[in-house]
Amino acid sequence: MAGFRALGLDSWLASQAEQLGLSRPTPVQEACIPPALQGRDCMGCAKTGSGKTAAFVLPILQKLSEDPFGIFSLVLTPTRELAYQIAEQFRVLGKPLGLKDCIIVGGMDMVSQALELSRKPHVVIATPGRLADHLRSSNTFSLRNIKFLVLDEADRLLEQGCTDFTKDLEVILAAVPANRQTMLFSATLTDTLNELKKIAMNKPFFWESISEVRTVEQLDQRYLLVPEKVKDAYLVHLVQTFQDEHEDWSIIIFTNTCKTCQILNMMLRKFNFPSVALHSMMKQKQRFAALAKFKSSVFKILIATDVAARGLDIPTVQVVINHNTPGLPKIYIHRVGRTARAGRHGIAITLVTQYDIHLVHAIEEQIKMKLQEFSVEEQTVLKILTQVNVVRRECEIRLEATDFDEKKEINKRKQMILEGKDPDLEMQRKAELAKIKKQKLKFQSQVQQTLQERQQKQLQHKLIKRARRQQKQKQAK
């Protein structure tokens, strides 16, 4: 308790933290809480599972207790599940204050959210898209007086990935006061440092945990070389082995698309594994239900897309399996960080096919360590190979019979409409672009062919000339 007290936190808050098992501050908390209490902007880059959440929740709660009003603080985060998790931390740590929080995320009822916002909660935890929608469409609440703005997983919020938050962030930043205190956190801040500094304008205090390796020491990181076509048999074998050997272990399997996620879940279910899926094409209620089942260990296997890669804190997760090698080292760091959290041990196994070896090298370069090979009994895998492939095919056929692809199309169109684009025009533009690309490729290959023909002719010409010369020389002799 003295630890948190020594950082400048009040005794009620320090004892609340202790009751919740936070006995001593972690390095990121020790470094960031004092400057945050002094009113400085903060940027904290610390490994996964190192307690970054409490590093911003605790100083906010202390300041809130000194001058309680709503809306006091705004926390932004890239995923809906993470927003609920952060709200939970605020709620339990801020219980003695009677903290009122409000979660504003997509996929939930907008009217009741608007009502909650108008009741001036102390803390709003939101995903940028939905909060920006509220700001655009209503004037029943104001963010003009907020004291704290937090961007958790800040680098992701600024990234222009498949979900691009930049436009929504612009709306939100225009609605918050310039004299706020800004706090930015992530396990991978460094690439986006310059952009982040534009948000934390107040000469931010920057803290990065110094370590040779960018992943957690207690994490055993392995790779398993597998031919693309037999990947699933290896996956089933791995899951079976972990389940046989450890009764209480939970596993997260990461995969690259919603469809693969769905198929793998169906496939593992067919083999009687207790698995649930989590991806962005599921309804929000199903997403929460799946996560709740996994968290309570009713289902020991979670198959997820990168929607679950960042921030989620589930202590029972002992194993992370990457069904696909992540294309970006950053994503690898967050995915494997779902295990070996808060000093616990864990193992991460990445399935690597013949096409992914360069990706592993990029990951190793970023995390500054080599992955070790994970060995399995190939014979056992071979025995189940045909059965696994047949089951996978069956699942694919079953999924095709549903309207999964159609739903995906509808979702894409919805997204475009939300972004203010005309889906038909976009499709037309895409088709035209594809046509131009095709023509360009055709032209390039024609040019190449002509060049080759010309080169060949020149070569032939040269050879004929040489042969003639040689003949002349012979005759002259």
Ligand SMILES: Nc1ncnc2c1ncn2[C@@H]1O[C@H](COP(=O)(O)OP(=O)(O)OP(=O)(O)O)[C@@H](O)[C@H]1O
């Ligand atoms: N001082 C502490 N002592 C012990 N456990 C702690 C402490 N601070 C936080 N924890 C626990 O550590 C776990 C991980 O914390 P948290 O989710 O904040 O990590 P993080 O750094 O945000 O990770 P990520 O980068 O994955 O988001 C949580 O279960 C939290 O309760």
Ligand SMILES: [Mg+2]
């Ligand atoms: Mg976090």
